[in-house]
Amino acid sequence: MKKYDLVVIGAGPGGTPAAMAAAQFGKSVLLVDKRDAPGGECLFEGCIPSKVLENAANRFEIFKEMKAFHIDVDGKEQIHWEAVLEDKKQILKRRSMGALKQVERFPNLEFRQGTARFTDTHTIDVDGEKIAFDHAIIATGAAAFLPPFEGKGVKNAWTNAEVFEKTELPEEITFIGAGAISCELVQMFNKLGTKCHMLERGERILKHIDEESAMVVQEKMIREGIDVQLNVTFGKIEGEEGAFSVSYTQDGEAKVLETPYLLIATGRAANVEGLGLETVGVDFDRHGIHVDETLQTTQENIYAVGDCTVGPKFAHWATYEAGIAIHNIFAPMKHKTDMSKLSWVLFSDPQIASVGLSEADAQKQGMEVSVERYDYAVDARAQLDKAEEGFLKFVIEKKSGIIRGIQIVSEDASSLSGEASLIVANELKAMDVMKTIHPHPTLTESFGKLAQQIFFKSMMQPRR
Known part of the structure; x- marks a missing residue:
């Protein structure tokens, strides 16, 4: 029976870097995945495919915005959907083959396509072959969770996996659920001219996100013609692709929505x-x-x-955890994960970025905080770009003055999240941020301006 120092099950953004890090330690490593190349769901069905389509949608949207900049565009704009999907296919192939080449650089790291199952605490079975190991890392990811809705139509609905494989742009689509996946996709399809409906059980979209941030996106969705239905109780879902029927009640009234396509995005299951x-x-x-x-x-x-x-479900968090796991397996000193500095970006419109604690998170921890806000409506770059919607918020621990969290709502929040991450990770105070000279006119100036605002506010307070 062949034996390895480490077996890693799953070759996504957690498993692949873990396997390569162990190989760099000189350990013998087996990396097993059901696919024929590394990448995981993030590459093949999640983050990357959605961003390919989002980029196309955002650039298509630019045509509609031209008049605001006094530019006339002759002719009717058109999206070539099949060409966009071919771009997606080529990018996924390029990235997966690139990941495989990185893995193959290590002679002590073997990648194998197959299905792994534990038979005891030091043995796995890979498609009938028994393999021994000293340590194992499970990095199998998660998949779409389908609630036990009534009706035969549920099994025929799309999830985030199937929606990227459709060769024709749908004329109309209904989304069940108003979490991150639905919100990104519904705005993307809406920009491309698809008639979009969204049905959500809760009283607002993005229930796990800072409410003020979520409401900016919700209000923009409604303004742009997305049919957002909240406080919905679902009945039966019937039909198949091309003809679905969704029964639900809202405010005590029974309703039925007929829709040709249905996508269910109601959470993830490990x-x-x-x-x-x-x-x-x-x-x-x-x-x-x-x-x-x-x-x-x-x-x-x-x-x-x-x-x-059980915990955050982000590709970058998985990569972070991979490094900690490898350290804890092979190094003498133990490291712990620290969720207080986690960052993430929602690629909605406008984008939402968050680092560290929100005000609600701080309250749950019993931390006394102040929340300071900078509105992009007064920002030079935002005014030039005609993208004044949004804000920057610092969540500051009153006792220490340390910035414990940052929330950003902006057309380009993703580009601002790096500075926010550095601020929170290094436990900086407003005075530290104020020392940084930000170039003008850029959105990054907002960090310095908010820090100045906080400083001058503190100077106006009476001394004890």
Whole structure:
């Protein structure tokens, strides 16, 4: 029986960097994935495909904005959907082959396509072959979770995986759920001229995100013609592609929505089925594998990272966790994950970026904070770009003066999130940010201007 120092199950943004890091330590490593190349769902069905389509939609939208800049465009703009999908295909191929070449640089790292299952705490079965290991990392990611809706139509609906494979741009589509995936996709399709509906159980979209930020996006969706229906109780979902029927009640009134296409995006479920976790005593539930702060499971030689665990489900978080897991397996000192400095970006319109704690997060922790705000309506760059919607917020711990969280709502929040991450990770105060000279006219000036605003506000307060 062949034996490895480390077996990694799943070759996405958590598993692949973990395997390569272990190989750099000189360890013998087996990386197993059901696909024939590294990348995971983020590359093949999530982050990257959605951004290819989003880029096309945003550039298509520019034609509609030309008149605001006094530019006439002759003729009727047209999107070549099949060409966009071909771009997506080529980018995915390029990135997956690039990842495979990186893996192949290490002679002590073997990549194998197959399905892995634990048979005991030091053995896995890969398509019938038994393989021994000292340590294992589970990085199998997550997939779309379909709630137990009534009706036969549920199994025929799209998820984020299928929507990127359709060769024709739909004329009309309904989204069930108003989380990150739905909000990104519904705005993308709306920009391309698709008639869009969104049905959500809650009282607003993006229920896990700072309410002020979410409401900016919700209000823009409604202004741009997206049919957003909130406080919905779902009944039966019937039909198939081309003719769906969604029954629901809203404010006590029974309603039926007929729609040719239906996409369900109501959360994620960890990919743990078939791994044999029960056999080796690794605790898990629908939300994921249970790990401690060192990413160790309930079995001491088995670790788990990324979306398959209970915790944040972001590609960059999985990569961060991969480094910590490898350190904790092979280095003498243990490191712990620190969610207080987590950053993320929602590629909505406008974009939302968040780093560290929101005001609600701080309140849950019993931390006394002040929230300071800079409005992009007064910003020079935002005015020049005619993109004045949005704001920058600092969440400041009153006791220490440290900026514990930053929220950004802006057309280009993703580009601003790097500076925000550095501020929170290094526990800077407003005075530290004020020392930075930001170029004019850029949106990054907003950090300095907000820091100045905070400083002068503090100077006006009476001394004790």
